[in-house]
Amino acid sequence: MNSPDSLLQQAARWHSIASGRDLSAEESRSLDLWLAHNPRHRLAYADICAATFALEQSPLALSAVQPAAAQRRSASRPLLRWSLAATPLLLVLAVVFGPRLQPAWQNLNSDLHTAIGTAHSQTLADGSVLELDTDSAVRVRMSDHRRDIELLRGRLAIAVAKDASRPLHVTSGDVDAMAVGTRYVVNRTDAGTEVGVHEGIVRVATGKGSPVDLHAGQQAFVAADASTAQLSALSGGSDDWTRGVLSVEQMPLRQVLAELDRYLPERVVLSNAARGDMPITATLPLDDPQAALRVVAQTSQLSLRHIPRVAYILR
Amino acid sequence: MSSVSPRPAPDADAQATAELYSACYGELVAYLRRLCGDLGQAEDLAQEAGMRLIAQAKREAIAKPRAFLFHVATNLARDQLRRRMVSDAHAIESEYEDGAFSPGADHIASVQEDVARVSAALNTLTPRARDVLVLARIHGHSQKEIADRLNLQPKTVENHLTRALAQLGAALSGRRRQ
Incomplete structure (x- = not known):
């Protein structure tokens, strides 16, 4: 801190002194003198004040906290959603413009996590290969009689090393996908968890319902508010992301944008909701999600606007 | 919800x-x-x-x-x-000459815009700076309490806090220059 402080830093220093405790008469006088010295000082101080009041109103600030008590609890729902629910005024703003905050406490509690826009592949101690997609976190536990991977958020694919004496479970909330030797994908979103099987057999159990066996080429979806799995044929391309591409065929625009949204720190917003159902067929590069968005905008003949660090808006 | x-x-x-x-x-x-x-x-x-x-x-x-x-x-x-x-x-210059400058400017919108900007800026802070800032400003902890809790020197807490505040302030002061 040898360089001379910027005006904003001086203002911030004054602000943190003045808000931490009552100022002595002398401190109070020096602050007033500093403010009166130049209108730019006043403006800088006012900017800092505005920022702190904005901070108090920000739903993200509430979720950014790591209270000691909450750290112990393995909360399976992001705190962010609670704070949003409690502040209806800010809801729209946060959903439309709020950048994503990777829950720091969730990363702390995980063994492996990825940042927005990056994917990661790792060979586990048992030889299974775990691939994590963008903005995902897992906890891994290996014991003598079972292998556990808990998906805290995001999406993973796993090629399971055969070991009949130690079944491998991937859990996502109440959903438990158990396999012996196989390759499958588990995708956790706010709406629910999807399990897709590429090789072998996976037994999917939910909180209450009876377990279902999934065979290669099948997938199951368990909604967050339901306990039964809905079976369907494995949709093509459900593990394309492990190769860094998103191939879609006749996928509604809304869904394509939701996919790309996972790879960008900014939110992706479709302002013309009527176009949400437009079918899109394209192969998009996930390592350059911005380019992918441009392709989508061009295909759907929408204009793309970028508000740095805040949002991409298609209209 | x-x-x-x-x-x-x-x-x-x-x-x-x-x-x-x-x-x-x-x-x-x-x-x-x-x-x-x-x-x-x-x-x-x-x-x-x-x-x-x-x-x-x-x-x-x-x-x-x-x-x-x-x-x-x-x-x-x-x-x-x-x-x-x-x-x-x-x-x-023309720095402050746009429409938002008029007396009738929509101050409700400007508050909401500030909140969005500060939320975005929060994301650019280091996790440590964000923790210090949130503990101080949202939870009302004193700098000393924060130093104890996070195991930091009081001076370090002050520096984190000052820099984090300045960074959020900068997100707002640049507002009219887009």
Whole structure:
């Protein structure tokens, strides 16, 4: 801190002194003198004040906290959603413009996590290969009689090393996908968890319902508010992301944008909701999600606007 | 959305808001007086901010009415300061010459925009700086408490806090230059 402080830093220093405790008469006088010295000082101080009041109103600030008590609890729902629910005024703003905050406490509690826009592949101690997609976190536990991977958020694919004496479970909330030797994908979103099987057999159990066996080429979806799995044929391309591409065929625009949204720190917003159902067929590069968005905008003949660090808006 | 609490009738809301306003009026005037250096001006701004708070409360529930009130008042003061700087220096470039500068500017929107910008800026802080900032400003911990809790030197806490605040302030002060 040898360089001379910027005006904003001086203002911030004054602000943190003045808000931490009552100022002595002398401190109070020096602050007033500093403010009166130049209108730019006043403006800088006012900017800092505005920022702190904005901070108090920000739903993200509430979720950014790591209270000691909450750290112990393995909360399976992001705190962010609670704070949003409690502040209806800010809801729209946060959903439309709020950048994503990777829950720091969730990363702390995980063994492996990825940042927005990056994917990661790792060979586990048992030889299974775990691939994590963008903005995902897992906890891994290996014991003598079972292998556990808990998906805290995001999406993973796993090629399971055969070991009949130690079944491998991937859990996502109440959903438990158990396999012996196989390759499958588990995708956790706010709406629910999807399990897709590429090789072998996976037994999917939910909180209450009876377990279902999934065979290669099948997938199951368990909604967050339901306990039964809905079976369907494995949709093509459900593990394309492990190769860094998103191939879609006749996928509604809304869904394509939701996919790309996972790879960008900014939110992706479709302002013309009527176009949400437009079918899109394209192969998009996930390592350059911005380019992918441009392709989508061009295909759907929408204009793309970028508000740095805040949002991409298609209209 | 699982936990939206039932909203009281708008009239009851507005009543509660008016009470909150009169309860913090003195503090608001003292704050604004320091900010603008003039008591008369501070009172004018406090009253104008109060009117906007109550009007807004009639329209919809305000999650953090006190922060909202002080924020609106601060933005009124910021506009005034910018105007004064421009007239002092005759024509300072075109930096502050857009529509948001007019007296009729929508201050509700400007508050919401500030909140969005600060939320975005929060993301650019280091996790440590964010923790310090949130513990200090949202949870009201003193710098000493934060130093103890995070196992940091008091000086380090102060530096984190100052830099984080300056960074959030910068996110707002650059607002009109897009």
